[in-house]
Amino acid sequence: MLEQIAWRTLDESRRATCGPALVAPRRVRVRLNSDDARRAEASLRTLGLELSQAGPAVQDVLTAALEREGRRQVWFHDDFAVILDGTPGVRQGRPQLTVESRADWGLQAFLTDPRDPGRDRSRSLGPATVINRDLVFGVSRRRDSHISAEAHAEVRVNPDGRVTITPSRDPRHQAVVGDTPLVAEVTLSPRDPGYPLQVGHTWLNLFWDQGWFIFDDTAGRASPARSVGHR
Numbered sequence: 676m677l678e679q680i681a682w683r684t685l686d687e688s689r690r691a692t693c694g695p696a697l698v699a700p701r702r703v704r705v706r707l708n709s710d711d712a713r714r715a716e717a718s719l720r721t722l723g724l725e726l727s728q729a730g731p732a733v734q735d736v737l738t739a740a741l742e743r744e745g746r747r748q749v750w751f752h753d754d755f756a757v758i759l760d761g762t763p764g765v766r767q768g769r770p771q772l773t774v775e776s777r778a779d780w781g782l783q784a785f786l787t788d789p790r791d792p793g794r795d796r797s798r799s800l801g802p803a804t805v806i807n808r809d810l811v812f813g814v815s816r817r818r819d820s821h822i823s824a825e826a827h828a829e830v831r832v833n834p835d836g837r838v839t840i841t842p843s844r845d846p847r848h849q850a851v852v853g854d855t856p857l858v859a860e861v862t863l864s865p866r867d868p869g870y871p872l873q874v875g876h877t878w879l880n881l882f883w884d885q886g887w888f889i890f891d892d893t894a895g896r897a898s899p900a901r902s903v904g905h906r
Contacts, residue, residue, distance in 0.1 A: 681737035701776040712761030714842040729757040
């Protein structure tokens with residue numbers, strides 16, 4: 676039963692993440708048939724765990740299964756939690772998983788035009804779901820709907836939160852930071868108020884918020900001290 680919950684968690688991680696790096700939800704609730712709930716509790720007791728420790732148990736099961744199969748691992752929050760809810764009306768062997776709290780991301784982006792500050796046409800793109808060589812923003816829940824800076828600039832995030840933007844080698848693909856065409860590598864501090872970045876004809880305003888980000892297959896976290904909100 677724990678393995679079934681683990682694979683369902685993997686499915687939710689895929690739905691929530693656009694790109695190869697997968698991050699699990701922060702908290703999930705699993706509705707179980709009463710018999711399945713007793714089996715899950717018995718499995719936890721066998722492992723020397725309490726019911727409240729179902730999250731770490733599911734994490735261990737999924738991590739071990741993916742490692743055996745040589746598949747990419749899933750990143751988990753330190754406080755990842757699984758709430759087991761034995762309830763009537765659920766078919767035996769068919770646990771129902773509901774996401775109660777999704778992953779929080781450290782780098783957010785807005786569609787904006789910093790050249791026209793008098794009119795607020797910002798539209799949130801949602802979290803940056805992959806930061807690794809190029810920057811990809813999920814625009815909708817569809818996995819094929821995204822904006823990528825790959826053709827115009829390479830964007831890297833260092834462990835200390837600095838953002839390094841390197842222009843494309845193709846002169847036809849120009850990136851602009853603020854009002855300055857990007858012709859050389861530039862590094863921005865997370866203490867800056869935001870990063871206006873033009874990718875082709877699209878303006879993005881990047882800013883830090885407290886949460887997680889992915890860099891080079893490693894999970895990082897933006898601290899509250901470095902968090903700077905979008906105005």
